[in-house]
Amino acid sequence: MEKNDKKDFVVEIISIGEELLIGKIVNTNATWLASRVTKLGGKVRRITVVGDDVYEIISAINEAIKRKPNLIITTGGLGPTFDDKTMEALAKLINKPLKINHEIANIIRERCLRKNLPVNEKRLKMAYVPEGSKVILNRIGLAPGVIITKNNVKIVALPGVPDEMKDLFNRGIAPLICGEKFFEEELIVEDIYEADIASIIDEVMNKIPEVYIKSHPKIEDDKVVLKLHIYSRRSHEVVKNAVKMIIEKICLTKGKIRHCLAG
């Protein structure tokens, strides 16, 4: 783990959905968010996955609040079906009622009129948000995102449909995240085991403590292949220096550099 400075913009992600807990859906939303937050300068400290259960959602958010992040992002549970319970959980969390937001209700009515769809109770459910919350309009689907605050921690709820989640994040959340840039390089190495590169990683990280080097081993056609991810929030220069140093040290072993990718 990189050192956490006081100035870090710390983010926690909470993914909501039974489908994640039964292993039906891979949590690519959390990966996308984590990558975007990291590149914007934020630091994701924890990702939590809970089911479609009001008590579980509230518990997970309250536990995250106690760790005092700068921002909590939830995804999922904002749609029209019985198991979309995030708004109910958020309202209970801040002890406010769910109230109809007329701007959203009007948008729902207008879009339904245009598409010749019924304005039923299930669609209008998506216009109910916790009283006092700030709304982020959804341009793709109907369910809006909301921003609420508890104990000085900002909590943003985004829909679980990936395209909607991404659009709402980019428009409403990305501008809130600040921090240092993220610089990275990737190195793919053959014929050297993780246990043999471990001391090279130690050496390089001792000489250049601003970089973090992570190794990911796998076997390809009976051959050991190591993917090294070298990154830093200091400068691209330190990352490139670390890459150079690793390459030099690997050349002194029987390992081979297969590929070097600019990040």
Added chain:
Amino acid sequence: MEKNDKKDFVVEIISIGEELLIGKIVNTNATWLASRVTKLGGKVRRITVVGDDVYEIISAINEAIKRKPNLIITTGGLGPTFDDKTMEALAKLINKPLKINHEIANIIRERCLRKNLPVNEKRLKMAYVPEGSKVILNRIGLAPGVIITKNNVKIVALPGVPDEMKDLFNRGIAPLICGEKFFEEELIVEDIYEADIASIIDEVMNKIPEVYIKSHPKIEDDKVVLKLHIYSRRSHEVVKNAVKMIIEKICLTKGKIRHCLAG
């Protein structure tokens, strides 16, 4: 969320690795484990992702223990590099020292001899496990899994390399998981919105409360496509009855059944 009976075998998954928090790697390990646990009859209640940090690992495990699951499965952090810290965290968690396991040390020496690799300190690091822990040997890589117990909760640590994790789970953990079977079907529906199928789902779930129906909407070439996942732990019969009832009700709307998959 399905109703949690007292007899449920509840599992929590804790994924360890900075690469997950920066969005470099999609957490397919958690999805695979969640799916396997579900099919074996267990219920995954929560998935938590933390970085390579002893304090964070201990916190996440202690928080999970407080929720009294039957089993906690961790993945990652067992390898030879500086940031593989799970064994250290587990030892601190149960207040025991890390001790060399001579069986593992001998296996490491023997495999190195066979492959003409040095038996260095980094490789031998993988033979150190918390005193008193039960070891699950790794047949693919070197890092073993371990089983420890705290406050009557079993904690299993598995490696993060997917093939190793899967093999260790199947041999050492799967036999520990018991519970009711999982029955499922999938239905793909066109030209009906989630907000319009929501009341059909309500109706069917009211008539057959043992099934859970989850809808996953997406847009394909400007067309609405809904994937419905229908599942139960009761019997395949109730799932098939629910599917039949949904199909009948959809036929009364302008929606079309595109595909029906047996689970």
